[in-house]
Amino acid sequence: MPTTTSTPASTPSPKVNRIGLPATDYRGAKTTLCAGCGHNAISERIIDACFEMGIDPHRFVKLSGIGCSSKAPTYFLGRSFGFNSVHGRMPSIATGAVLANRTLQALGVSGDGDTASIGLGQFIHLMRRNLPLIYIIEDNGVYGLTKGQFSATADLGAKQKSGVINELPALDTCALAVLSGATFVARSFSGDKKQLTAILKAALAHRGTVMIDVISPCVTFNDHEGSTKSYKYVLEHEEALQEVSFVPAFDDIAVDYDPGTTLDVTMHDGSHLRLRKLAQDFDPSNGQQALDVLTAAHQSGEVLTGVFYLDTTKPDFVQQLGLVGEPLAHLPEAVVRPPRAVLDEVMASLL
Amino acid sequence: MSTSTLDRDLAPAPAPASLLNDFSIQVATVNGSGSQSSNLVLLHTLFQMGIPISGKNLFPSNIAGLPTWYTIRASRRGYIGRKKEIDFLIALNPDTCRDDVQGLEAGASVIYDEPLKLSALRSDLTYYPVPFDKLVAPVCPVAKLRKLVRNMIYVGVAAHLTCMEMPEVERALRRQFKTKPKAADLNWAAIQAGYSFAREQFPQPDRCQLQRMDGTRGQIVIEGNAAGALGCLFAGVTVVGWYPITPSSSLCEYLIEYLKRYRRTPGGEATFACVQAEDELAACGMVLGAGWMGARAVTSTSGPGISLMSEFVGLGYYAEIPAVIFDIQRVGPSTGLPTRTAQGDLSFVATLSHGDTRHLVLLPGTVQECFDCGVAAFDLAERFQTPVFVLSDLDLGMNHWMSPPFTYPEKPMDRGKVLTAEDLRRLKGDWGRYRDVDGDGIGYRTLPGTDHPAAAFFTRGSGHNADAKYSEKGADYIANMDRLRRKWEGAREHLPAPLLEHDSSSGVGVIAYGSTHHGMVEALDQMREETDLDCAYLRVRAWPFARSVAEFVRRCQRVYVVDQNRDGQMYHLLLADLGPELGARLRSVRQYSGLPVDARSLSDAIRAQEAAARPLK
Numbered sequence: 001m002p003t004t005t006s007t008p009a010s011t012p013s014p015k016v017n018r019i020g021l022p023a024t025d026y027r028g029a030k031t032t033l034c035a036g037c038g039h040n041a042i043s044e045r046i047i048d049a050c051f052e053m054g055i056d057p058h059r060f061v062k063l064s065g066i067g068c069s070s071k072a073p074t075y076f077l078g079r080s081f082g083f084n085s086v087h088g089r090m091p092s093i094a095t096g097a098v099l100a101n102r103t104l105q106a107l108g109v110s111g112d113g114d115t116a117s118i119g120l121g122q123f124i125h126l127m128r129r130n131l132p133l134i135y136i137i138e139d140n141g142v143y144g145l146t147k148g149q150f151s152a153t154a155d156l157g158a159k160q161k162s163g164v165i166n167e168l169p170a171l172d173t174c175a176l177a178v179l180s181g182a183t184f185v186a187r188s189f190s191g192d193k194k195q196l197t198a199i200l201k202a203a204l205a206h207r208g209t210v211m212i213d214v215i216s217p218c219v220t221f222n223d224h225e226g227s228t229k230s231y232k233y234v235l236e237h238e239e240a241l242q243e244v245s246f247v248p249a250f251d252d253i254a255v256d257y258d259p260g261t262t263l264d265v266t267m268h269d270g271s272h273l274r275l276r277k278l279a280q281d282f283d284p285s286n287g288q289q290a291l292d293v294l295t296a297a298h299q300s301g302e303v304l305t306g307v308f309y310l311d312t313t314k315p316d317f318v319q320q321l322g323l324v325g326e327p328l329a330h331l332p333e334a335v336v337r338p339p340r341a342v343l344d345e346v347m348a349s350l351l
Numbered sequence: 352m353s354t355s356t357l358d359r360d361l362a363p364a365p366a367p368a369s370l371l372n373d374f375s376i377q378v379a380t381v382n383g384s385g386s387q388s389s390n391l392v393l394l395h396t397l398f399q400m401g402i403p404i405s406g407k408n409l410f411p412s413n414i415a416g417l418p419t420w421y422t423i424r425a426s427r428r429g430y431i432g433r434k435k436e437i438d439f440l441i442a443l444n445p446d447t448c449r450d451d452v453q454g455l456e457a458g459a460s461v462i463y464d465e466p467l468k469l470s471a472l473r474s475d476l477t478y479y480p481v482p483f484d485k486l487v488a489p490v491c492p493v494a495k496l497r498k499l500v501r502n503m504i505y506v507g508v509a510a511h512l513t514c515m516e517m518p519e520v521e522r523a524l525r526r527q528f529k530t531k532p533k534a535a536d537l538n539w540a541a542i543q544a545g546y547s548f549a550r551e552q553f554p555q556p557d558r559c560q561l562q563r564m565d566g567t568r569g570q571i572v573i574e575g576n577a578a579g580a581l582g583c584l585f586a587g588v589t590v591v592g593w594y595p596i597t598p599s600s601s602l603c604e605y606l607i608e609y610l611k612r613y614r615r616t617p618g619g620e621a622t623f624a625c626v627q628a629e630d631e632l633a634a635c636g637m638v639l640g641a642g643w644m645g646a647r648a649v650t651s652t653s654g655p656g657i658s659l660m661s662e663f664v665g666l667g668y669y670a671e672i673p674a675v676i677f678d679i680q681r682v683g684p685s686t687g688l689p690t691r692t693a694q695g696d697l698s699f700v701a702t703l704s705h706g707d708t709r710h711l712v713l714l715p716g717t718v719q720e721c722f723d724c725g726v727a728a729f730d731l732a733e734r735f736q737t738p739v740f741v742l743s744d745l746d747l748g749m750n751h752w753m754s755p756p757f758t759y760p761e762k763p764m765d766r767g768k769v770l771t772a773e774d775l776r777r778l779k780g781d782w783g784r785y786r787d788v789d790g791d792g793i794g795y796r797t798l799p800g801t802d803h804p805a806a807a808f809f810t811r812g813s814g815h816n817a818d819a820k821y822s823e824k825g826a827d828y829i830a831n832m833d834r835l836r837r838k839w840e841g842a843r844e845h846l847p848a849p850l851l852e853h854d855s856s857s858g859v860g861v862i863a864y865g866s867t868h869h870g871m872v873e874a875l876d877q878m879r880e881e882t883d884l885d886c887a888y889l890r891v892r893a894w895p896f897a898r899s900v901a902e903f904v905r906r907c908q909r910v911y912v913v914d915q916n917r918d919g920q921m922y923h924l925l926l927a928d929l930g931p932e933l934g935a936r937l938r939s940v941r942q943y944s945g946l947p948v949d950a951r952s953l954s955d956a957i958r959a960q961e962a963a964a965r966p967l968k
Contacts, residue, residue: 092636
């Protein structure tokens with residue numbers, strides 16, 4: 001079979017997940033991105049999160065736009081259907097796909113160019129509809145495939161490899177997502193394994209639009225002195241808003257937490273997202289506070305990470321449209337083609 | 352090639368002095384003044400009297416205050432295309448009334464608002480001055496409603512002058528205001544006021560006369576966009592992504608109405624999803640996403656939207672995703688004349704998007720075909736795994752057309768080549784998305800969610816091989832592109848077949864398509880009756896062309912190809928398809944004023960070229 005790269009089942013693999021699949025079943029094709037690219041680390045975290053959460057690869061779809069980031073879906077979950085669409089337009093493909101089959105879990109991968117420039121309109125409208133979808137921006141501040149031009153998330157004053165200074169302010173995709181109506185908004189760092197995995201698992205437990213901006217350094221075009229998206233810069237300036245941990249619903253181990261310092265959020269599937277307070281008091285159900293901390297971080301040059309906004313009560317787009325439980329794509333003719341009497345009725349009204 | 356019969360001689364010829372059941376009424380008003388209700392009452396009255404009608408709205412791209420004209424044609428012979436001459440004018444727009452009157456042929460009649468003082472303009476017309484404000488005041492005491500009721504006065508005046516049956520006028524009115532009986536009463540009073548006034552003031556009937564006949568029995572009146580929407584409904588559409596644009600919006604609006612009414616489960620859940628997208632790019636993306644997932648999805652737009660969709664359409668073509676796209680054409684380029692009609696998108700749509708592309712394009716010519724193409728487009732899209740276009744236009748889509756009732760689709764839905772988990776088990780997982788197993792260029796696809804380890808594949812607009820793997824190899828690219836071309840060639844005989852509407856041994860033929868059909872039918876009669884030129888007529892209903900198109904041209908010495916665009920787009924598609932030898936028999940006839948084509952302009956244009964081609968007898 002040519003469409004999967006997973007290891008044959010004959011390999012002895014004692015470690016399987018809760019649905020009996022080995023971790024190798026969550027891997028994809030060999031990456032063609034640069035060695036050390038942050039995007040590869042994100043793919044690994046997606047693999048980890050899906051494996052640990054026991055996601056059924058057949059019930060999972062991965063979509064992307066165009067760019068280095070958008071190549072990534074080929075490199076994880078090789079047993080899942082993938083769709084590498086056109087530049088900046090993945091949200092609309094995802095919208096049609098999710099509405100056509102509400103029973104599948106969908107993950108979209110985009111980049112900062114794909115999202116914040118050419119795709120900004122579709123990005124905002126996706127958030128606005130709260131489509132059940134995990135939307136990941138693999139954010140490195142530059143266009144990699146076209147050799148290092150600034151993207152719209154590049155910070156003011158950041159230096160390009162060629163020495164050019166960025167004179168325009170960055171668009172904050174997290175702030176845009178909060179303003180536009182996404183119900184789960186977070187930022188993480190490709191190098192922060194623990195935080196990113198926890199956020200991804202919580203994302204898999206959420207019904208609604210999850211927007212995760214992952215700072216993911218481009219080792220080839222944006223990892224130099226003067227860049228604000230380099231490994232060095234992010235490691236030196238990352239400020240975590242909370243310590244993020246995730247307790248899945250199927251895990252019946254009770255982990256104690258201190259309600260005075262830790263916020264416990266029950267997710268749609270009964271899992272728990274735990275946010276332990278670090279430097280400041282923060283209420284992720286308050287969108288205004290999210291915008292405030294994001295603005296402050298921009299002013300101080302910090303790379304603020306964590307869960308900025310979470311609303312587990314807002315109906316998602318599928319619920320808003322009142323769709324039937326079965327996938328629209330699979331409804332039989334008897335359901336979707338009205339009977340002859342309906343045509344007769346309409347014709348009679350036009351006589 | 353199939354043959355359709357045209358039965359147009361529905362009534363005896365009228366007395367020469369009068370235009371019995373054969374004239375056009377034009378109502379010239381200001382848009383936003385609510386005249387559409389009055390016009391529809393007139394239209395339905397005639398229809399109920401058994402007189403074949405058509406109704407055409409010529410409107411501005413504006414909400415209120417600009418001139419608008421509604422033309423109702425009565426035709427005892429059943430012609431429903433536009434008539435060039437206006438026989439009966441109702442002039443209510445102070446800004447255009449002088450031009451409207453000057454444009455009439457001698458002998459025409461004019462109802463006008465008395466203060467406009469139009470009778471001094473010309474002495475060769477029949478005038479009916481009517482004091483609208485004076486008449487409306489007593490029947491409508493509430494001053495703010497008068498503007499809306501005022502237009503009903505002309506219904507009453509015209510009803511008297513042309514001998515409409517008043518019970519039918521009332522029936523048409525009550526139908527129009529079905530849900531608002533109070534408004535119906537008020538408007539009926541206005542009609543009666545106009546009628547009584549006219550009966551006293553103008554005892555002589557006009558030369559435009561109506562008389563009950565039997566030309567509409569069993570027929571319906573519908574707009575093409577409503578027909579197209581019904582087609583989608585009965586095709587089992589489940590996902591609709593759209594963005595408002597004139598003249599296409601009403602298709603999706605009708606569709607949403609129908610879906611809400613007829614496509615809910617007993618528990619009230621929707622078996623459809625309709626999304627008003629942020630733009631046409633997103634609308635097209637939603638359709639492709641849904642099509643990839645296995646749903647029947649549609650969008651409807653017009654020229655500017657088609658331009659925006661072109662990138663996604665290329666993806667749909669290359670990644671082979673079913674999609675149905677209605678293009679209700681308007682006049683381009685750019686914003687063009689957004690409320691006028693054209694067939695100007697044909698060659699653009701045929702090969703929409705960059706690189707080598709060839710799409711399947713359906714060309715409905717009647718409202719019945721808007722319905723039929725609506726149904727067929729989804730079967731074709733899934734069978735050929737590709738975007739399918741339905742090219743209608745503003746004339747067909749937004750105007751009122753008489754038609755036989757639509758027929759319920761007899762064939763079960765064709766969902767195309769889809770492999771299930773069971774199929775994959777039988778194949779032991781050995782399959783490739785773009786392998787040409789059957790030799791018809793059409794691969795097998797699996798739908799996301801198929802529960803088999805080998806089911807998944809990666810869909811992409813970048814280069815890929817037969818197993819859907821990324822590939823930049825020249826050989827893979829060529830194999831793929833050649834297969835796509837084979838697939839397209841194979842569609843020729845599966846699309847709506849050309850119709851031989853009229854046969855003749857004269858050696859002179861006509862090819863037309865789309866809304867031109869209605870003017871063409873009448874133009875053929877004019878040429879036959881007035882100059883003994885009997886043209887065979889083939890109506891093309893899809894691209895790529897069936898082989899019978901070449902057979903038709905081969906049987907003729909000259910074939911006039913009629914386009915509603917400047918450059919003869921159908922002519923050029925035919926030329927490319929037929930090659931230089933047969934193509935040399937083609938002559939291009941083009942009409943592109945933005946108005947629906949009329950028979951007279953067509954017959955004049957064909958006769959002029961024909962006269963140059965052969966000496967007149």
